[in-house]
Amino acid sequence: MTPALVYFVGAAAVLIPWRIPRGVVLLAVPLIALASFATLPYANYNQIALFDLRLGLLRIDALSFVFALVFSLAALLSLLFAFHLRDRLEQAASLIYAGSAIGAVFAADLVTLFVFWEGTALASVFLIWARRTEGAYHTGLRYLAIQIGSGLLLLAGLILHYRETGSIAFEHMALDSFGTWLIFIAFGIKCAFPLLHSWLQDSYPAATLTGSVTLSAFTTKLAVYALARGFAGTEYLIYIGAAMAFFPVFFAAIENNLRRVLAYSLNSQLGFMVVGVGIGTPLALDGAVAHAAASTVYQSLLFMCVGAVLYRTGTDRASNLGGLWASMPVTMAFCLAGALAISSFPFFSGFATKSLVLSASAETGHFVVWLVLLAASVGTLLHTGIKVPWSMFLGHDQGLKVKEAPAHMLIAMGLAAALCVGIGVWPEPLYALLPYPVDYEPYTTDHVVTQLQLLLFAALAFAFLIRRGLYLAELRSVNLDVDWTYRRMLPGLLALVSGLVQTSWQALSRRVDYRLDRLLVTVYRTHGPQGVLARTSPTGSMVLWIAVLLGITLALTYL
Amino acid sequence: MKTYITNKVLIGLGGACLVLAGADFFREPHGHFEVERAPLFFAVFGFFIYAVLIFAARTLRLAIMRPEDFYGDRATDQEDERFAGTEAQAKAASGAGDA
Numbered sequence: 001m002t003p004a005l006v007y008f009v010g011a012a013a014v015l016i017p018w019r020i021p022r023g024v025v026l027l028a029v030p031l032i033a034l035a036s037f038a039t040l041p042y043a044n045y046n047q048i049a050l051f052d053l054r055l056g057l058l059r060i061d062a063l064s065f066v067f068a069l070v071f072s073l074a075a076l077l078s079l080l081f082a083f084h085l086r087d088r089l090e091q092a093a094s095l096i097y098a099g100s101a102i103g104a105v106f107a108a109d110l111v112t113l114f115v116f117w118e119g120t121a122l123a124s125v126f127l128i129w130a131r132r133t134e135g136a137y138h139t140g141l142r143y144l145a146i147q148i149g150s151g152l153l154l155l156a157g158l159i160l161h162y163r164e165t166g167s168i169a170f171e172h173m174a175l176d177s178f179g180t181w182l183i184f185i186a187f188g189i190k191c192a193f194p195l196l197h198s199w200l201q202d203s204y205p206a207a208t209l210t211g212s213v214t215l216s217a218f219t220t221k222l223a224v225y226a227l228a229r230g231f232a233g234t235e236y237l238i239y240i241g242a243a244m245a246f247f248p249v250f251f252a253a254i255e256n257n258l259r260r261v262l263a264y265s266l267n268s269q270l271g272f273m274v275v276g277v278g279i280g281t282p283l284a285l286d287g288a289v290a291h292a293a294a295s296t297v298y299q300s301l302l303f304m305c306v307g308a309v310l311y312r313t314g315t316d317r318a319s320n321l322g323g324l325w326a327s328m329p330v331t332m333a334f335c336l337a338g339a340l341a342i343s344s345f346p347f348f349s350g351f352a353t354k355s356l357v358l359s360a361s362a363e364t365g366h367f368v369v370w371l372v373l374l375a376a377s378v379g380t381l382l383h384t385g386i387k388v389p390w391s392m393f394l395g396h397d398q399g400l401k402v403k404e405a406p407a408h409m410l411i412a413m414g415l416a417a418a419l420c421v422g423i424g425v426w427p428e429p430l431y432a433l434l435p436y437p438v439d440y441e442p443y444t445t446d447h448v449v450t451q452l453q454l455l456l457f458a459a460l461a462f463a464f465l466i467r468r469g470l471y472l473a474e475l476r477s478v479n480l481d482v483d484w485t486y487r488r489m490l491p492g493l494l495a496l497v498s499g500l501v502q503t504s505w506q507a508l509s510r511r512v513d514y515r516l517d518r519l520l521v522t523v524y525r526t527h528g529p530q531g532v533l534a535r536t537s538p539t540g541s542m543v544l545w546i547a548v549l550l551g552i553t554l555a556l557t558y559l
Numbered sequence: 560m561k562t563y564i565t566n567k568v569l570i571g572l573g574g575a576c577l578v579l580a581g582a583d584f585f586r587e588p589h590g591h592f593e594v595e596r597a598p599l600f601f602a603v604f605g606f607f608i609y610a611v612l613i614f615a616a617r618t619l620r621l622a623i624m625r626p627e628d629f630y631g632d633r634a635t636d637q638e639d640e641r642f643a644g645t646e647a648q649a650k651a652a653s654g655a656g657d658a
Contacts, residue, residue: 084649085644086649086652086653087644130644131635131642131643131644132642133635133638133642134632134633134638135632135633135634135635135636135637135638136635136638136642138632138633138634139633139634139635202634205635206634206635207643208643208644209643209644209645210644211644249612249616250612250615250616250619251619253612253613253616254616254617254619254620254624257636310640310643310645311644311645311646312645312646313645314640314641314645314646314647315640315641316640316643317640362590362591362592362595363591365591367592370592374604374608375604375608375612378604378605378608378609378612379608379612381609382609382612382613394563444589445585445586445587446586446587446588446589446590449579449582449583449586450586450595450600450601451601452579453576453579453580453583453599453601453602453605454601454602454604454605455605456572456575456576456579456605457576457579457601457602457603457605457606457609458605458606458608458609459572460572460573460576460606461605461606461607461609461610461613462609463564463568463569463572465610465613466562466564467562467564467569470613471613472613472616472617472620475624476627477624477625477626477627478624478625478626478627478629478630478634478636479620479623479624479625480622480623480625481623487630487633487634488630
């Protein structure tokens with residue numbers, strides 16, 4: 001049976017009234033679900049015939065297995081991080097969200113995929129609404145509209161695809177029909193393609209601090225999985241991915257809300273995976289999958305670190321933080337592990353996975369793409385590798401005196417940090433899980449030296465700029481992004497159009513009223529009680545006039 | 560303001576960079592592009608791209624930076640950040656300590 005069911009049933013555990021037993025049972029759910037599929041041989045299970053559709057709830061192969069494994073791990077880590085939670089709604093939403101994501105990964109057909117795809121949308125919005133503020137309510141509505149929109153595009157696409165091919169199997173598709181284009185765009189929205197991305201940066205920082213850890217793991221990586229399954233080797237993806245990796249760098253660099261910085265950096269990391277999927281060679285696909293796995297872990301870790309700081313200090317704004325190295329040294333160490341992993345330092349996970357994608361882009365001769373990805377790597381060091389830990393733990397000392405993060409948070413962060421180092425030092429077990437055999441050795445002298453040069457010289461630039469006072473100041477602000485178009489421009493345009501319609505309607509109706517009044521006055525003048533046509537004449541005058549006419553006729557006859 | 564990038568740190572970082580620059584002449588380049596074989600390409604690229612990105616981001620700020628309450632009460636930007644499930648919020652809600 002699909003492990004999603006374990007999560008859905010497990011969500012009932014939120015009814016347990018005592019906080020600690022409830023937390024323990026919740027933690028067991030991902031483990032039980034993992035045990036339910038981890039030992040099964042690769043095959044298609046749970047095939048159901050519904051009318052003439054063949055549904056498949058549990059397709060286990062190398063691709064789905066890696067993602068399901070990583071999602072189980074992410075679910076476990078985020079539940080552990082959120083162990084202190086009293087909010088049962090959020091706990092239930094986390095489980096249903098994680099379960100839906102795993103269900104979607106195992107879906108062998110597009111209908112099942114659609115059901116779980118919408119499941120992730122519906123469950124995850126409660127992680128934003130769990131904040132229970134006016135702003136979170138509106139942000140959640142925007143998020144939900146876009147996520148459900150993606151699901152509807154998927155539904156429309158799959159219906160067209162079914163009419164055309166007679167099959168709903170979720171296999172590799174070519175972008176040769178309207179239906180597959182719709183499916184592609186549906187995946188693209190959840191994957192935060194450039195210009196379709198702003199839901200991510202809008203919503204993730206609005207969630208609760210535990211919710212954003214959960215959110216960071218599933219939706220976008222599910223979309224990467226769907227692209228890898230459906231559209232591997234689609235050339236557009238190479239350029240979409242390169243743009244995606246590069247542009248968020250600038251926004252992340254100037255952003256003040258650290259969870260939004262991480263949302264941008266997540267977006268940029270997704271770009272690397274999308275490039276890998278687009279290139280589509282075995283090395284590139286392995287790179288995309290491995291990078292998805294590694295990035296889920298270090299991105300969760302970074303969200304956890306910012307979350308822990310937010311939990312203790314009550315703020316996640318770079319401008320209000322700084323100097324926490326003394327009060328939260330352990331969190332700082334874990335945060336550095338995440339920062340080094342995302343920056344692809346040798347012996348950290350990003351190094352062993354991102355380089356597969358970069359090598360694949362070089363092998364296939366995509367020079368410009370390779371250069372853009374290299375620049376995006378420097379950018380990653382800038383906004384996440386340096387800026388995030390710098391602004392929280394060093395930077396401007398704000399004199400914040402807080403305690404170290406709670407034990408359960410430290411354990412969750414420690415596990416994630418251990419994985420970041422583990423995958424970096426010993427990537428072979430991860431490589432062994434990948435869809436294709438990996439013939440790649442990350443630890444060559446050439447690779448280690450060039451990567452260290454890239455990163456340390458960039459760090460040198462940082463040191464010089466900050467000494468010269470040229471580094472970006474942290475300012476309390478928001479920055480406009482694509483979401484401005486639907487949050488400000490379109491409502492503004494609508495208001496303008498409705499204003500124009502209203503004033504012109506008023507002017508028109510005033511004019512028509514005036515004309516009607518004038519008409520009525522004229523009609524009244526002729527037909528009213530005193531009007532010419534309403535005058536009454538005596539019958540006698542009629543007789544007289546007839547006599548006169550007859551007289552004239554008579555006279556004319558005799559003439 | 561306390562600076563963490565002291566002269567010592569700078570010298571240490573500079574020393575590490577110097578060692579790496581030296582190591583460049585001992586590596587055996589097997590990149591796919593000409594530039595990868597160019598001496599110190601990655602070092603120069605890293606340094607300059609970092610600086611360029613910072614200045615580009617500063618310029619971008621001129622165009623897109625807005626006050627925090629720009630989106631009003633339909634966004635969480637101007638709300639009290641403690642609402643995001645923090646310790647302070649939990650204490651206020653239950654009157655007790657955290658876990």
